[in-house]
Every structure is written in structure tokens, then in C-alpha cells.
Amino acid sequence: MLRKTLLTFSVSLGTILAQNAPQGQQATDFKGVVQKNRAPVSNDVLRVKFPKPTEGKLKNGMALMVLEDHRSPTIDVEISMPASSLNNPRELAGLPDATTALLRLGTKTRTSLQIASTLQELGASLGAGIGEKTASFRFTTLSENLDQVLDLLADLMFNPSFPQDELDKWKDRQLSQLQQIRAQPAFLGQERFFAVMYPNDNRSIVVPTPESIRKITRDMIVDYYNQNFRPEGGRVAVSGDISAKEIAAKLDKTLGTWKGSAPKPPELPLPGAIAEKKIYLINRPNSVQSSVYIGNLAIDRLNPDYIPVMVMNHVLGGGPASRLFRNIREEKGYTYGISSGFSASHYINYFVLQTSVRTEVTGPALVEIFKEMRDIRDRPVPADELGLAKRAMVANFALSTESSATGLRNATMIKEYGLPADYWDTYPERISKVTAEDVQRVAKKYIPGDNAQIIVIGDAPKIEAELAKFGPIEKWDSDGHLVK
Numbered sequence: 322m323l324r325k326t327l328l329t330f331s332v333s334l335g336t337i338l339a340q341n342a343p344q345g346q347q348a349t350d351f352k353g354v355v356q357k358n359r360a361p362v363s364n365d366v367l368r369v370k371f372p373k374p375t376e377g378k379l380k381n382g383m384a385l386m387v388l389e390d391h392r393s394p395t396i397d398v399e400i401s402m403p404a405s406s407l408n409n410p411r412e413l414a415g416l417p418d419a420t421t422a423l424l425r426l427g428t429k430t431r432t433s434l435q436i437a438s439t440l441q442e443l444g445a446s447l448g449a450g451i452g453e454k455t456a457s458f459r460f461t462t463l464s465e466n467l468d469q470v471l472d473l474l475a476d477l478m479f480n481p482s483f484p485q486d487e488l489d490k491w492k493d494r495q496l497s498q499l500q501q502i503r504a505q506p507a508f509l510g511q512e513r514f515f516a517v518m519y520p521n522d523n524r525s526i527v528v529p530t531p532e533s534i535r536k537i538t539r540d541m542i543v544d545y546y547n548q549n550f551r552p553e554g555g556r557v558a559v560s561g562d563i564s565a566k567e568i569a570a571k572l573d574k575t576l577g578t579w580k581g582s583a584p585k586p587p588e589l590p591l592p593g594a595i596a597e598k599k600i601y602l603i604n605r606p607n608s609v610q611s612s613v614y615i616g617n618l619a620i621d622r623l624n625p626d627y628i629p630v631m632v633m634n635h636v637l638g639g640g641p642a643s644r645l646f647r648n649i650r651e652e653k654g655y656t657y658g659i660s661s662g663f664s665a666s667h668y669i670n671y672f673v674l675q676t677s678v679r680t681e682v683t684g685p686a687l688v689e690i691f692k693e694m695r696d697i698r699d700r701p702v703p704a705d706e707l708g709l710a711k712r713a714m715v716a717n718f719a720l721s722t723e724s725s726a727t728g729l730r731n732a733t734m735i736k737e738y739g740l741p742a743d744y745w746d747t748y749p750e751r752i753s754k755v756t757a758e759d760v761q762r763v764a765k766k767y768i769p770g771d772n773a774q775i776i777v778i779g780d781a782p783k784i785e786a787e788l789a790k791f792g793p794i795e796k797w798d799s800d801g802h803l804v805k
Contacts, residue, residue, distance in 0.1 A: 370746050371728045375565035380577040384556040387565035390725035394464045396561035404456035404549040404583045407523045415529035420542050421449040426487040428480040445470045453668045456550050464562040471575050483542050495534050506612040506778040509603050513776045514614045518671050551581035560729040591670040594618045598773050598792040604781035611683040611779035616673030617769035622665040628751050629759040635710040637697050644693045655686045684787030698764045701757040715749045
């Protein structure tokens with residue numbers, strides 16, 4: 322999934338890969354893939370049950386979820402609060418990340434060096450973040466050091482000093498990185514992709530502008546923190562080597578008097594698919610590769626088609642046995658890697674395919690990609706190929722049940738999205754029930770065809786004529802300016 326993580330900036334969006342396709346032969350062989358065994362799917366696997374966390378409330382009203390796991394003497398804690406970086410004014414796009422970065426860089430009693438030294442001595446990690454739906458504090462510690470880490474956490478949460486000298490250094494680093502990233506095709510592709518998908522709101526912001534970084538002041542950071550890091554409606558999720566009763570008592574001691582509510586969530590509806598095909602060519606002179614992003618707006622997380630879509634994508638571009646990988650890499654040798662996927666959350670709903678190919682094969686690679694997109698829409702998936710995909714997905718899911726962190730994350734997702742209580746218990750069974758007809762139906766619905774949005778970053782004079790065969794072209798330079 323293509324996430325906005327090029328810098329420390331993040332609007333917490335998330336992405337992946339895929340798109341349209343003209344006619345061609347069906348990729349039903351498994352050339353390049355050695356299948357030594359079939360992933361086992363027994364009835365026991367289909368009936369797997371995640372351990373359920375103990376649930377309760379803290380004295381300050383925050384929900385508490387605790388999943389005990391005494392196999393390792395470690396504890397993971399996430400304190401999440403309702404807040405959104407998408408609420409932030411566009412002209413101050415770097416403010417959420419400035420706030421979370423400086424939280425670790427000083428309190429009224431500790432310098433950034435002392436904080437880092439303490440965490441190193443305790444063998445702990447501690448951080449803060451804010452995304453599209455929540456702000457959070459997270460830490461991992463050895464069980465024996467929990468009290469000391471909680472003391473440090475309380476100092477960071479309730480006594481942050483947001484030192485001016487640390488803010489100045491942070492701004493200098495970000496401005497330097499903003500200059501460097503325009504040499505990276507991955508950044509140029511993400512910048513244009515999100516601008517195309519969400520042109521009129523904060524979801525289009527991959528990184529702040531230099532101007533928005535320069536505008537940030539310490540007073541703005543203090544105000545932003547006070548407005549957004551508030552517990553009402555929040556949740557504490559704990560997994561590891563501690564009982565629910567013991568951690569509740571410790572958290573009540575640390576957080577018991579913490580009060581306040583955060584701003585309302587942003588009103589950003591999920592838009593429908595873009596209707597017309599278009600190519601966005603970003604000139605990167607002398608590039609030896611063309612970086613390709615193909616996608617459109619697609620499915621939301623609560624759509625009943627979500628699981629069939631995940632199965633369909635596994636066939637199309639979800640790994641080394643997928644059609645895209647076998648064709649574009651193994652058979653044609655155009656790339657080292659290619660994949661596709663969906664991002665579906667409260668505010669994000671797109672499908673995207675991403676790859677990089679040699680400049681001279683840009684056109685042929687697009688022909689093959691579009692062929693695979695069309696094929697999965699127009700022809701039923703053969704039974705053996707579908708069976709392989711479903712077995713792999715179920716087996717991977719079964720392996721994930723070994724992790725208490727995964728179990729707790731899945732439990733919090735049920736709360737976050739209002740999913741049925743048995744959602745994960747029945748997940749393998751629902752994967753196994755997906756049919757070839759389901760796969761074709763959702764492919765027609767969510768894999769773009771004549772409305773594909775195609776972003777290509779490369780040496781424009783060498784590839785423009787080839788790209789023109791696939792649709793109308795809009796040209797951009799590497800500074801993010803439209804070329805007239």
C-alpha cells in the first residue's frame with residue numbers, strides 16, 4: 322500500500338495499485354512460479370477464533386481494551402483520541418507533524434537528549450502521531466519497566482515544552498527534505514495521484530509546501546496540541562504481559578484526571594469514480610525508467626464487496642503468484658516489481674497499480690498491464706487460480722492469529738468501523754466462499770477501464786508519443802507545475 326511516508330509528514334492516507342486493460346491472451350499459466358505445495362486450508366483454520374480482549378473503561382471515560390499475552394515479557398500500549406490531520410488548514414499543512422515531532426523533544430523537566438537517553442536505557446520506544454481519524458501516543462516496553470515508561474509518557478503528554486530551538490531545527494530539516502524529494506519519482510507519482518483523486522481537499526496533500534512550514538510558530542503548535550490531543554471518546558489498547566486489572570489501575574493513576582474533547586471530525590465524503598480517462602505525464606529529464614501509477618476511486622471499507630475485492634486483487638496483483646507479476650516481470654522482464662491493491666478507510670477509497678519499467682518498454686508494458694486489467698474484468702478466473710489465491714489468503718490469515726498485536730488491532734478495527742463482533746472469526750470462511758462470478762463482478766465494478774487515471778513519471782520526449790496511444794495527455798514538470 323502506497324502510504325504518504327516519504328517524509329515525517331503524513332495525512333495518513335494509504336494506497337496501492339492497479340487499472341485498465343485492452344484485449345490480449347489470458348494469463349492462466351503459472352510460469353515462473355514453483356508451487357511445491359498448496360497452502361493448507363482445514364476446517365480448523367476456517368473456524369479459527371481470535372482471543373477476545375477484556376473491555377472496560379478508565380476513570381476519565383476512555384474505553385480500555387486489554388489482550389493478555391504472557392509469552393514474552395513485553396507490553397504494547399496505544400492511546401488513541403478522536404482527531405484528524407484532515408481538519409488542519411491547508412496553509413498550515415505541516416502543523417500536525419510539527420506537533421507530534423516536538424512532543425518527544427522536550428518537557429518542562431527533560432531535554433530531548435534526556436528523553437532519548439531514558440528510552441534507550443529502558444529499552445523502550447515511544448512516539449506520537451495524528452492521522453485521518455485519530456491522534457495517538459504509542460509505546461512498547463519490557464514489563465519490568467512499565468512504571469518508568471508511564472512516568473515518562475505522563476511527562477510528555479502533560480508537560481510538553483515544544484522548545485523553540487527544536488522547532489527551528491525541525492523546520493530546517495523539513496525544508497531541506499522538501500528540496501530533495503522532487504528528485505524522487507515515487508514522490509512525484511504520489512503527489513500527482515492524490516491531487517487527481519482528491520483535488521479539492523486536504524486528502525490531496527502529500528507534503529506541506531515550504532511556505533506552510535515556514536509559517537508554523539510555537540504558539541500554533543501549543544494551540545494545536547491543546548485542541549486535538551484530548552481523551553473524550555478515545556480508547557486505550559493494550560497487549561502483552563499484564564492483566565487487565567493491573568494495567569487499568571496503572572492507567573487510572575496516569576490518566577485519571579485527563580479531560581477534554583477534540584474537534585469534530587472533518588466532513589469529507591467518499592467521492593465516486595472519475596469518469597474520463599486521462600494521462601498525467603510528469604517530465605523527469607534523463608530518467609532511465611518510467612514510473613507508472615494507474616488507478617481510480619473505488620470501494621469503501623464497509624462495502625459488502627470488500628472481501629471479494631480482496632480476493633480479486635490477490636489474483637490480479639497481490640504477490641509473486643499474481644497475474645501482473647507473472648506477466649510483466651517473469652514473462653516480459655519489463656520490471657523488478659509490480660503490484661496492485663485498494664485503500665479503503667473512513668476518508669480514502671481508491672485502487673492503484675504501481676510499477677517502474679525501462680524507458681524503452683513504457684508503451685509495451687502499458688499494453689500488457691491494460692490487457693491484464695481487461696482480462697480479469699471480462700473472463701472468469703479459472704478454478705485452480707482462484708483456489709490458490711484463496712488458500713494463500715486464508716493461510717496467511719491463520720498465521721497472523723499467532724500475534725497478540727494482530728488480535729488487538731483486529732479487535733479495535735471492529736470498534737472503529739462498527740463491524741460485526743464475529744467479523745474476524747468468520748473471515749476465513751467468507752474468503753473461501755468467494756466465487757469466480759464474484760471476482761468478475763467486482764472486477765467490472767472496481768477495476769478501472771475506459772476511465773483509468775494514468776500517472777507516468779519519466780523522460781517525456783522519449784515516451785510521450787507512446788503514451789498518446791492510450792489517451793489524452795496533461796503534462797507537468799517535476800516542480801509540480803502544469804505545462805501549457
